[in-house]
Amino acid sequence: MSEAPSAACPDRPGLRGLLRRLMTEQLEPGRAAAAVALGITLGIVPIYGLQSVVALALATLFRLNRPLTLAGTFINIPPIQPLLVIGSLQLGHLAMGGTLVSLSPRELLATGVGLHVVALFIGSVILSAAVGGSAGLATYVVLRRRAARADLSRNEARRWRRHVNRIFATAPIWDRGFVRWKTRLDRLFDLLLAEELGTGPVVDLGCGHGAGLALVAFRDPHRVLYGCDLSERRIQAARRALSGYDARISVADVRTFEIPEAGLILVLDVLQYIGDAEQAALLARCAAALSPGGLLILRAPDTDGGLLAKTTAWLDRLALGLGAAGTAPAGQPARVYQRLLAEAGLSVTAQRYPNKLPLAHVVLRARKPDVAA
Numbered sequence: 001m002s003e004a005p006s007a008a009c010p011d012r013p014g015l016r017g018l019l020r021r022l023m024t025e026q027l028e029p030g031r032a033a034a035a036v037a038l039g040i041t042l043g044i045v046p047i048y049g050l051q052s053v054v055a056l057a058l059a060t061l062f063r064l065n066r067p068l069t070l071a072g073t074f075i076n077i078p079p080i081q082p083l084l085v086i087g088s089l090q091l092g093h094l095a096m097g098g099t100l101v102s103l104s105p106r107e108l109l110a111t112g113v114g115l116h117v118v119a120l121f122i123g124s125v126i127l128s129a130a131v132g133g134s135a136g137l138a139t140y141v142v143l144r145r146r147a148a149r150a151d152l153s154r155n156e157a158r159r160w161r162r163h164v165n166r167i168f169a170t171a172p173i174w175d176r177g178f179v180r181w182k183t184r185l186d187r188l189f190d191l192l193l194a195e196e197l198g199t200g201p202v203v204d205l206g207c208g209h210g211a212g213l214a215l216v217a218f219r220d221p222h223r224v225l226y227g228c229d230l231s232e233r234r235i236q237a238a239r240r241a242l243s244g245y246d247a248r249i250s251v252a253d254v255r256t257f258e259i260p261e262a263g264l265i266l267v268l269d270v271l272q273y274i275g276d277a278e279q280a281a282l283l284a285r286c287a288a289a290l291s292p293g294g295l296l297i298l299r300a301p302d303t304d305g306g307l308l309a310k311t312t313a314w315l316d317r318l319a320l321g322l323g324a325a326g327t328a329p330a331g332q333p334a335r336v337y338q339r340l341l342a343e344a345g346l347s348v349t350a351q352r353y354p355n356k357l358p359l360a361h362v363v364l365r366a367r368k369p370d371v372a373a
Protein backbone atom coordinates (compact mmCIF):
# COMPACT_ATOMS: atom_id res chain seq x y z
CA MET A 1 0.00 0.00 0.00
CA SER A 2 1.06 3.60 -0.15
CA GLU A 3 3.86 4.63 2.13
CA ALA A 4 3.20 6.60 5.27
CA PRO A 5 3.89 10.22 4.46
CA SER A 6 6.48 10.50 7.16
CA ALA A 7 8.47 7.71 5.55
CA ALA A 8 8.16 9.25 2.12
CA CYS A 9 9.14 12.69 3.34
CA PRO A 10 11.89 12.78 5.91
CA ASP A 11 11.79 15.81 8.19
CA ARG A 12 13.61 18.83 6.80
CA PRO A 13 14.09 22.03 8.65
CA GLY A 14 13.00 25.44 7.37
CA LEU A 15 10.32 26.73 5.06
CA ARG A 16 11.07 24.24 2.29
CA GLY A 17 10.72 21.38 4.75
CA LEU A 18 7.39 22.75 5.95
CA LEU A 19 6.07 23.16 2.40
CA ARG A 20 7.20 19.67 1.50
CA ARG A 21 5.51 18.24 4.57
CA LEU A 22 2.30 20.08 3.76
CA MET A 23 2.28 18.96 0.14
CA THR A 24 2.85 15.31 0.99
CA GLU A 25 0.73 14.99 4.15
CA GLN A 26 -2.13 12.49 4.12
CA LEU A 27 -1.90 11.48 0.50
CA GLU A 28 -3.28 7.96 0.82
CA PRO A 29 -5.95 7.46 -1.85
CA GLY A 30 -8.93 7.62 0.56
CA ARG A 31 -7.76 10.76 2.34
CA ALA A 32 -6.64 12.52 -0.83
CA ALA A 33 -10.06 11.77 -2.36
CA ALA A 34 -11.78 13.15 0.75
CA ALA A 35 -9.64 16.30 0.54
CA VAL A 36 -10.59 16.88 -3.10
CA ALA A 37 -14.28 16.19 -2.42
CA LEU A 38 -14.32 18.51 0.59
CA GLY A 39 -12.48 21.31 -1.22
CA ILE A 40 -14.80 21.18 -4.22
CA THR A 41 -17.90 20.99 -2.03
CA LEU A 42 -16.83 24.08 -0.12
CA GLY A 43 -15.91 25.81 -3.36
CA ILE A 44 -19.48 25.39 -4.62
CA VAL A 45 -21.59 26.16 -1.54
CA PRO A 46 -22.27 29.90 -1.35
CA ILE A 47 -20.21 30.87 1.70
CA TYR A 48 -18.36 33.48 -0.30
CA GLY A 49 -15.21 34.91 1.29
CA LEU A 50 -15.04 32.09 3.82
CA GLN A 51 -14.36 29.15 1.54
CA SER A 52 -10.57 29.00 1.98
CA VAL A 53 -10.70 29.54 5.75
CA VAL A 54 -13.39 26.90 6.26
CA ALA A 55 -11.55 24.50 3.93
CA LEU A 56 -8.30 24.83 5.87
CA ALA A 57 -10.06 24.51 9.22
CA LEU A 58 -11.98 21.38 8.21
CA ALA A 59 -8.94 19.83 6.52
CA THR A 60 -6.97 20.35 9.74
CA LEU A 61 -9.82 19.00 11.85
CA PHE A 62 -10.27 15.87 9.73
CA ARG A 63 -6.51 15.50 9.10
CA LEU A 64 -6.74 15.84 5.32
CA ASN A 65 -4.14 17.21 2.92
CA ARG A 66 -4.51 20.99 3.28
CA PRO A 67 -3.06 22.14 -0.06
CA LEU A 68 -5.27 19.65 -1.90
CA THR A 69 -8.39 20.75 -0.01
CA LEU A 70 -7.57 24.38 -0.71
CA ALA A 71 -6.95 23.61 -4.37
CA GLY A 72 -10.41 22.00 -4.55
CA THR A 73 -12.05 25.30 -3.54
CA PHE A 74 -10.51 26.95 -6.63
CA ILE A 75 -13.35 25.43 -8.62
CA ASN A 76 -14.91 28.76 -7.71
CA ILE A 77 -12.61 30.78 -10.01
CA PRO A 78 -14.27 33.67 -11.92
CA PRO A 79 -14.91 31.95 -15.28
CA ILE A 80 -16.63 29.00 -13.59
CA GLN A 81 -18.40 30.80 -10.76
CA PRO A 82 -21.36 32.11 -12.84
CA LEU A 83 -22.00 28.57 -14.07
CA LEU A 84 -21.97 27.25 -10.52
CA VAL A 85 -24.39 29.93 -9.33
CA ILE A 86 -26.79 29.45 -12.24
CA GLY A 87 -26.54 25.65 -11.97
CA SER A 88 -27.17 25.74 -8.23
CA LEU A 89 -30.12 28.11 -8.59
CA GLN A 90 -31.81 26.02 -11.27
CA LEU A 91 -31.13 22.76 -9.46
CA GLY A 92 -32.58 24.26 -6.28
CA HIS A 93 -35.74 25.36 -8.07
CA LEU A 94 -36.06 21.96 -9.75
CA ALA A 95 -35.74 20.29 -6.35
CA MET A 96 -38.25 22.66 -4.72
CA GLY A 97 -40.88 23.20 -7.38
CA GLY A 98 -39.97 21.05 -10.32
CA THR A 99 -39.43 23.95 -12.74
CA LEU A 100 -36.59 26.08 -14.01
CA VAL A 101 -36.72 29.84 -13.47
CA SER A 102 -36.07 32.76 -15.77
CA LEU A 103 -32.71 34.37 -15.08
CA SER A 104 -33.78 37.91 -15.88
CA PRO A 105 -32.89 40.10 -12.87
CA ARG A 106 -36.28 41.86 -13.02
CA GLU A 107 -38.19 38.57 -12.80
CA LEU A 108 -35.89 37.23 -10.10
CA LEU A 109 -36.54 40.34 -7.99
CA ALA A 110 -40.26 40.24 -8.69
CA THR A 111 -40.65 36.63 -7.53
CA GLY A 112 -38.94 37.28 -4.17
CA VAL A 113 -35.22 37.25 -3.42
CA GLY A 114 -35.64 35.06 -0.33
CA LEU A 115 -37.06 32.19 -2.41
CA HIS A 116 -34.07 32.29 -4.78
CA VAL A 117 -31.56 32.41 -1.93
CA VAL A 118 -33.09 29.24 -0.47
CA ALA A 119 -33.12 27.62 -3.93
CA LEU A 120 -29.49 28.67 -4.48
CA PHE A 121 -28.47 27.11 -1.19
CA ILE A 122 -30.35 23.84 -1.73
CA GLY A 123 -29.11 23.61 -5.32
CA SER A 124 -25.52 24.28 -4.30
CA VAL A 125 -25.68 21.42 -1.78
CA ILE A 126 -26.93 19.04 -4.48
CA LEU A 127 -24.40 20.29 -7.05
CA SER A 128 -21.48 20.22 -4.65
CA ALA A 129 -22.35 16.68 -3.56
CA ALA A 130 -22.48 15.56 -7.19
CA VAL A 131 -19.34 17.35 -8.41
CA GLY A 132 -17.32 16.91 -5.20
CA GLY A 133 -18.35 13.25 -4.94
CA SER A 134 -17.44 12.51 -8.56
CA ALA A 135 -14.08 14.31 -8.32
CA GLY A 136 -13.33 12.51 -5.05
CA LEU A 137 -14.20 9.17 -6.61
CA ALA A 138 -12.04 9.87 -9.67
CA THR A 139 -9.13 10.90 -7.41
CA TYR A 140 -9.53 7.72 -5.41
CA VAL A 141 -9.55 5.46 -8.48
CA VAL A 142 -6.49 7.17 -10.03
CA LEU A 143 -4.46 7.15 -6.80
CA ARG A 144 -5.37 3.54 -5.98
CA ARG A 145 -4.20 2.48 -9.42
CA ARG A 146 -0.99 4.43 -9.05
CA ALA A 147 -0.33 3.00 -5.61
CA ALA A 148 -0.97 -0.52 -6.87
CA ARG A 149 1.39 0.04 -9.81
CA ALA A 150 4.08 1.52 -7.54
CA ASP A 151 3.74 -1.46 -5.18
CA LEU A 152 4.02 -3.86 -8.05
CA SER A 153 7.12 -2.23 -9.51
CA ARG A 154 8.75 -1.94 -6.06
CA ASN A 155 8.17 -5.64 -5.46
CA GLU A 156 9.37 -6.48 -8.94
CA ALA A 157 12.57 -4.43 -8.43
CA ARG A 158 13.19 -6.14 -5.09
CA ARG A 159 12.68 -9.58 -6.63
CA TRP A 160 15.03 -8.64 -9.50
CA ARG A 161 17.78 -7.55 -7.10
CA ARG A 162 17.47 -10.80 -5.17
CA HIS A 163 17.58 -12.71 -8.46
CA VAL A 164 20.80 -10.94 -9.51
CA ASN A 165 22.39 -11.70 -6.15
CA ARG A 166 21.48 -15.35 -6.53
CA ILE A 167 22.59 -15.98 -10.10
CA PHE A 168 25.88 -14.07 -9.72
CA ALA A 169 26.58 -15.53 -6.25
CA THR A 170 29.38 -17.76 -7.51
CA ALA A 171 31.02 -15.16 -9.78
CA PRO A 172 34.46 -13.85 -8.77
CA ILE A 173 34.09 -11.19 -6.11
CA TRP A 174 34.91 -8.24 -8.37
CA ASP A 175 32.42 -9.26 -11.07
CA ARG A 176 29.79 -10.07 -8.46
CA GLY A 177 30.20 -6.67 -6.82
CA PHE A 178 30.23 -4.87 -10.17
CA VAL A 179 26.99 -6.45 -11.36
CA ARG A 180 25.36 -5.97 -7.98
CA TRP A 181 26.07 -2.26 -7.90
CA LYS A 182 25.44 -1.70 -11.57
CA THR A 183 21.98 -3.24 -11.39
CA ARG A 184 21.17 -1.13 -8.32
CA LEU A 185 22.53 2.19 -9.51
CA ASP A 186 21.88 2.12 -13.23
CA ARG A 187 18.35 3.23 -14.05
CA LEU A 188 18.57 1.27 -17.27
CA PHE A 189 17.36 -1.76 -15.34
CA ASP A 190 14.32 0.07 -13.91
CA LEU A 191 13.54 1.03 -17.46
CA LEU A 192 13.89 -2.53 -18.74
CA LEU A 193 11.79 -3.86 -15.86
CA ALA A 194 8.94 -1.61 -16.92
CA GLU A 195 9.40 -2.18 -20.65
CA GLU A 196 7.26 -4.43 -22.83
CA LEU A 197 10.06 -6.76 -23.98
CA GLY A 198 8.09 -8.83 -26.49
CA THR A 199 8.73 -12.48 -27.27
CA GLY A 200 11.24 -14.64 -29.15
CA PRO A 201 15.01 -14.88 -28.98
CA VAL A 202 16.99 -12.06 -27.38
CA VAL A 203 20.37 -10.83 -28.57
CA ASP A 204 22.61 -8.67 -26.38
CA LEU A 205 25.51 -7.22 -28.36
CA GLY A 206 28.47 -6.33 -26.12
CA CYS A 207 26.61 -8.02 -23.27
CA GLY A 208 29.40 -7.59 -20.69
CA HIS A 209 28.48 -9.64 -17.62
CA GLY A 210 25.10 -10.45 -19.15
CA ALA A 211 23.02 -8.33 -16.77
CA GLY A 212 20.72 -7.23 -19.61
CA LEU A 213 20.12 -10.85 -20.65
CA ALA A 214 19.62 -11.79 -16.99
CA LEU A 215 16.87 -9.20 -16.73
CA VAL A 216 15.09 -10.47 -19.82
CA ALA A 217 15.36 -14.04 -18.50
CA PHE A 218 14.06 -12.87 -15.12
CA ARG A 219 10.96 -11.50 -16.90
CA ASP A 220 10.58 -14.58 -19.12
CA PRO A 221 12.81 -17.60 -18.37
CA HIS A 222 11.81 -19.41 -21.57
CA ARG A 223 13.44 -17.05 -24.04
CA VAL A 224 16.56 -18.08 -25.91
CA LEU A 225 19.40 -15.72 -24.96
CA TYR A 226 22.25 -14.81 -27.29
CA GLY A 227 25.11 -12.62 -26.17
CA CYS A 228 28.59 -11.66 -27.26
CA ASP A 229 31.39 -9.58 -25.85
CA LEU A 230 35.11 -9.19 -26.44
CA SER A 231 35.92 -9.71 -22.78
CA GLU A 232 36.56 -13.34 -21.96
CA ARG A 233 36.28 -12.66 -18.26
CA ARG A 234 32.83 -11.06 -18.50
CA ILE A 235 31.58 -13.76 -20.85
CA GLN A 236 32.66 -16.40 -18.36
CA ALA A 237 30.75 -14.65 -15.57
CA ALA A 238 27.70 -14.27 -17.84
CA ARG A 239 27.76 -17.95 -18.86
CA ARG A 240 27.93 -19.04 -15.24
CA ALA A 241 25.16 -16.71 -14.11
CA LEU A 242 22.87 -17.71 -16.98
CA SER A 243 23.61 -21.44 -16.89
CA GLY A 244 20.02 -22.16 -15.83
CA TYR A 245 18.65 -20.72 -19.08
CA ASP A 246 18.94 -21.45 -22.77
CA ALA A 247 21.87 -19.03 -23.08
CA ARG A 248 24.26 -19.05 -26.03
CA ILE A 249 26.95 -16.61 -25.09
CA SER A 250 30.28 -16.25 -26.83
CA VAL A 251 33.45 -14.23 -26.93
CA ALA A 252 32.97 -12.40 -30.20
CA ASP A 253 33.23 -9.00 -31.80
CA VAL A 254 29.92 -7.25 -32.42
CA ARG A 255 31.30 -6.15 -35.78
CA THR A 256 31.41 -9.72 -37.07
CA PHE A 257 28.97 -11.53 -34.76
CA GLU A 258 26.28 -13.21 -36.81
CA ILE A 259 23.05 -11.86 -35.40
CA PRO A 260 20.28 -14.46 -35.32
CA GLU A 261 16.66 -13.47 -35.93
CA ALA A 262 15.42 -11.98 -32.68
CA GLY A 263 12.35 -10.46 -31.06
CA LEU A 264 14.56 -8.23 -28.95
CA ILE A 265 18.04 -6.85 -29.57
CA LEU A 266 19.96 -4.96 -26.89
CA VAL A 267 22.81 -2.64 -27.83
CA LEU A 268 23.70 -1.12 -24.50
CA ASP A 269 26.69 1.19 -24.16
CA VAL A 270 28.74 -0.56 -26.79
CA LEU A 271 28.46 1.43 -30.01
CA GLN A 272 30.98 4.00 -28.80
CA TYR A 273 33.71 1.35 -28.92
CA ILE A 274 33.55 0.88 -32.67
CA GLY A 275 34.04 3.29 -35.56
CA ASP A 276 31.28 5.42 -37.07
CA ALA A 277 30.95 3.36 -40.26
CA GLU A 278 30.98 0.14 -38.19
CA GLN A 279 28.21 1.54 -35.99
CA ALA A 280 26.07 2.22 -39.06
CA ALA A 281 26.72 -1.26 -40.46
CA LEU A 282 25.90 -2.89 -37.10
CA LEU A 283 22.62 -1.01 -36.76
CA ALA A 284 21.61 -1.99 -40.29
CA ARG A 285 22.36 -5.64 -39.48
CA CYS A 286 20.32 -5.36 -36.25
CA ALA A 287 17.36 -3.94 -38.17
CA ALA A 288 17.57 -6.80 -40.67
CA ALA A 289 17.77 -9.42 -37.90
CA LEU A 290 14.72 -8.17 -35.99
CA SER A 291 11.58 -10.20 -36.47
CA PRO A 292 8.47 -8.28 -37.55
CA GLY A 293 7.21 -6.33 -34.54
CA GLY A 294 10.59 -6.86 -32.83
CA LEU A 295 12.25 -4.24 -30.68
CA LEU A 296 15.78 -2.90 -30.58
CA ILE A 297 16.81 -1.06 -27.43
CA LEU A 298 19.90 1.03 -27.85
CA ARG A 299 21.61 3.01 -25.16
CA ALA A 300 24.38 5.44 -25.89
CA PRO A 301 26.08 8.26 -24.03
CA ASP A 302 24.22 11.52 -24.46
CA THR A 303 26.84 13.55 -26.26
CA ASP A 304 24.63 16.66 -25.92
CA GLY A 305 24.29 16.16 -22.17
CA GLY A 306 26.58 19.03 -21.06
CA LEU A 307 28.73 18.41 -18.01
CA LEU A 308 27.15 14.99 -17.39
CA ALA A 309 28.12 13.96 -20.91
CA LYS A 310 31.72 14.73 -20.01
CA THR A 311 31.46 12.65 -16.80
CA THR A 312 29.96 9.80 -18.80
CA ALA A 313 32.75 9.88 -21.40
CA TRP A 314 35.35 10.16 -18.67
CA LEU A 315 33.92 7.22 -16.71
CA ASP A 316 33.69 5.22 -19.92
CA ARG A 317 37.40 5.76 -20.45
CA LEU A 318 38.19 5.05 -16.82
CA ALA A 319 36.14 1.85 -16.66
CA LEU A 320 37.15 0.40 -19.99
CA GLY A 321 40.11 2.54 -20.94
CA LEU A 322 41.16 1.83 -24.45
CA GLY A 323 38.94 -1.15 -23.75
CA ALA A 324 38.69 -4.51 -25.32
CA ALA A 325 37.95 -2.82 -28.62
CA GLY A 326 41.33 -1.11 -28.56
CA THR A 327 39.95 2.37 -29.23
CA ALA A 328 38.97 5.28 -26.99
CA PRO A 329 35.17 5.36 -26.64
CA ALA A 330 33.68 7.79 -29.18
CA GLY A 331 29.92 7.86 -29.52
CA GLN A 332 27.97 9.90 -32.03
CA PRO A 333 24.99 12.06 -31.11
CA ALA A 334 21.84 10.00 -30.51
CA ARG A 335 20.11 11.74 -33.43
CA VAL A 336 22.61 10.06 -35.77
CA TYR A 337 21.61 6.62 -34.46
CA GLN A 338 17.98 7.63 -34.62
CA ARG A 339 18.37 8.59 -38.29
CA LEU A 340 20.27 5.39 -39.13
CA LEU A 341 17.58 3.23 -37.54
CA ALA A 342 14.78 5.14 -39.23
CA GLU A 343 16.56 4.72 -42.57
CA ALA A 344 16.69 0.98 -41.86
CA GLY A 345 12.88 1.01 -41.70
CA LEU A 346 12.35 1.02 -37.92
CA SER A 347 10.13 3.44 -36.05
CA VAL A 348 12.24 5.07 -33.40
CA THR A 349 11.62 7.00 -30.19
CA ALA A 350 14.32 8.58 -28.07
CA GLN A 351 14.33 9.10 -24.32
CA ARG A 352 16.84 11.05 -22.34
CA TYR A 353 16.85 10.33 -18.66
CA PRO A 354 18.79 11.25 -15.55
CA ASN A 355 20.58 8.37 -13.87
CA LYS A 356 21.24 7.75 -10.19
CA LEU A 357 24.90 8.00 -11.16
CA PRO A 358 26.16 11.30 -12.60
CA LEU A 359 25.82 9.98 -16.15
CA ALA A 360 23.92 11.13 -19.21
CA HIS A 361 22.48 8.60 -21.61
CA VAL A 362 19.90 8.43 -24.34
CA VAL A 363 17.79 5.33 -24.87
CA LEU A 364 16.38 4.67 -28.31
CA ARG A 365 13.56 2.22 -28.83
CA ALA A 366 13.31 1.10 -32.42
CA ARG A 367 10.53 -1.18 -33.53
CA LYS A 368 10.29 -3.09 -36.77
CA PRO A 369 6.87 -2.74 -38.34
CA ASP A 370 4.80 -5.91 -38.25
CA VAL A 371 3.51 -5.88 -41.80
CA ALA A 372 1.17 -8.83 -41.25
CA ALA A 373 -0.39 -7.18 -38.21
Ligand SMILES: C[S@@+](CC[C@H](N)C(=O)[O-])C[C@H]1O[C@@H](n2cnc3c(N)ncnc32)[C@H](O)[C@@H]1O
Nearest residue numbers: 206207208229230231253254268269273324325
Ligand atom coordinates in the same frame (compact mmCIF):
# COMPACT_ATOMS: atom_id res chain seq x y z
C1 LIG B 1 30.06 -0.30 -21.02
S1 LIG B 1 30.11 -2.02 -21.23
C2 LIG B 1 28.41 -2.40 -21.39
C3 LIG B 1 28.12 -3.82 -21.08
C4 LIG B 1 26.67 -4.20 -21.17
N1 LIG B 1 26.11 -3.94 -22.48
C5 LIG B 1 25.85 -3.52 -20.10
O1 LIG B 1 25.11 -2.58 -20.42
O2 LIG B 1 25.94 -3.95 -18.96
C6 LIG B 1 30.72 -2.16 -22.85
C7 LIG B 1 31.00 -3.60 -23.25
O3 LIG B 1 31.21 -3.65 -24.63
C8 LIG B 1 32.26 -4.59 -24.88
N2 LIG B 1 32.81 -4.31 -26.20
C9 LIG B 1 33.49 -3.22 -26.59
N3 LIG B 1 33.77 -3.32 -27.90
C10 LIG B 1 33.25 -4.50 -28.32
C11 LIG B 1 33.23 -5.17 -29.59
N4 LIG B 1 33.77 -4.64 -30.67
N5 LIG B 1 32.61 -6.36 -29.66
C12 LIG B 1 32.04 -6.90 -28.55
N6 LIG B 1 32.04 -6.32 -27.36
C13 LIG B 1 32.65 -5.12 -27.24
C14 LIG B 1 33.21 -4.39 -23.73
O4 LIG B 1 34.02 -5.52 -23.54
C15 LIG B 1 32.24 -4.15 -22.58
O5 LIG B 1 31.90 -5.35 -21.93
